[in-house]
Amino acid sequence: MKPGHGEVLLAEGDPRVREDEEKLIEEFRRQLDEGMWAAVPVQNPGSGRREAQMVKQYADIPPDSERVIFFPRASGG
Amino acid sequence: MLLALLALALVTVVLAAPIVYRRAVRWHAERAHRRTAGPGELDIDLYDPGRERRAEQRARELLRSCVNEEEWGMYRDLGFIRVAGRHARRELDRGARPAYAYLVYPHKPIVAYVPESGQLLSEYCVEFPDLTGGGGRHRLPASDDVLAKWMALTSDEDRVIRRANMHLVGRQLDPARVRRDLWRLAEWERRRGNREQVHHSQR
Numbered sequence: 001m002k003p004g005h006g007e008v009l010l011a012e013g014d015p016r017v018r019e020d021e022e023k024l025i026e027e028f029r030r031q032l033d034e035g036m037w038a039a040v041p042v043q044n045p046g047s048g049r050r051e052a053q054m055v056k057q058y059a060d061i062p063p064d065s066e067r068v069i070f071f072p073r074a075s076g077g
Numbered sequence: 078m079l080l081a082l083l084a085l086a087l088v089t090v091v092l093a094a095p096i097v098y099r100r101a102v103r104w105h106a107e108r109a110h111r112r113t114a115g116p117g118e119l120d121i122d123l124y125d126p127g128r129e130r131r132a133e134q135r136a137r138e139l140l141r142s143c144v145n146e147e148e149w150g151m152y153r154d155l156g157f158i159r160v161a162g163r164h165a166r167r168e169l170d171r172g173a174r175p176a177y178a179y180l181v182y183p184h185k186p187i188v189a190y191v192p193e194s195g196q197l198l199s200e201y202c203v204e205f206p207d208l209t210g211g212g213g214r215h216r217l218p219a220s221d222d223v224l225a226k227w228m229a230l231t232s233d234e235d236r237v238i239r240r241a242n243m244h245l246v247g248r249q250l251d252p253a254r255v256r257r258d259l260w261r262l263a264e265w266e267r268r269r270g271n272r273e274q275v276h277h278s279q280r
Contacts, residue, residue, distance in 0.1 A: 001225060003207040004215025006132030007139050039228040041143040050145040052228035054236075069143075071225040072217070076242035077186070077204035 001071040010070070028058045028068065036070040129218065136220035143224060150269070155261055157182045158223060160230045162189070180258065181226045183219035186249050187241065195259050200250055201241035203229075 002008045011027040013020025032038060039052040040062060052069075055061050061068060141149045148158045161175035177198060180188040186200035205225045207215050217225060229237035246252050 001136075001139075001205075001217055001221045003205070003217050004132070005128070006218045006221055007135045037229070039232050041228075050143065050148075051231035052143070054228075054232040069139075069224075069228065071221070071228065072205040072207065074203045074225070074229050074237045074240045075206055076240060077202035 001069065003072065025058050031070045032056070035073055037073045038068050038070050040065045040068055133218040133220060136218040136224070140220045140224045140227075144227060147269075148227075151262070151265065152220075152223060155258065155265055157258060158227060159262065160227060163234050179230060180255065181223055181230070182250075183222045184216065186244075187226060187230070188246060188250060188255050190255075190259065195256065197246040197252055197255055199243050200246050200248060201238060201243055202249065203237060203241040 010031065011023055013023055015021045015024055028038065038055045040055055041050060042053045042062060042065075043049070044051050053060075053062065055068065140152065144152070144158065152158050158181045160179045160181055162177040162179065163175075165176050174192055176191070176193075177189055178192050179201075180190065182188075186202045188200050189198040190196060191198065203226065205217055205222065216222070226237070246255060
């Protein structure tokens, strides 16, 4: 999510393909270095409700995730 | 007399020639720069009136794809989303209904309240500022702002609440309006429950 623009596609690829995974990791790190938060929409296995899972490292991303959403970190308004 | 005027005009032209020349060179250089400017630079200079509308449309689609059906319906029909609080004061509170919940509005504070009694607890002012150096001119589209709050609350409630500025309800939001929204929400859920009952009985 980019202020003034909304959703912007940063990178896409198959994480099982090595070149793609390197590209995804590089973009993931770049976003976190810029101060963004990263979250993955998931379904809670207990309640069945949808929720987000915050990820701080590439390895934290659930393997079956279709996307990671980056958004500016929250601050007091 | 005519000769004097001609001489004066000639002197004026000679004196003004360097200034005119410098202006012409500058104009030519600026024109060439504009021609060679990339699309990114043009994007900054030109205002696109449809950009925000398209961004909001994409944001709505993204929100819809992330939240559950009930939450999406709530946002579409009422303009806000309710998110259940994760903490409970006692083990007894861990029932079907959360001890407290939040109302998430676009570009407005998050409101905490007690679903059982409707008591308003506090408002949390939180924003997602532009980190790209845009000088804070831009903000997220309304639906992206709701999604960012939803993701922050459902993934790490404590962190977002710690970062927010907490106030009693009434600082930015009108408590009467929030109570009216809670009433609208209750009505919306009642109608939705009725529709689901009819749907099940028709099966």
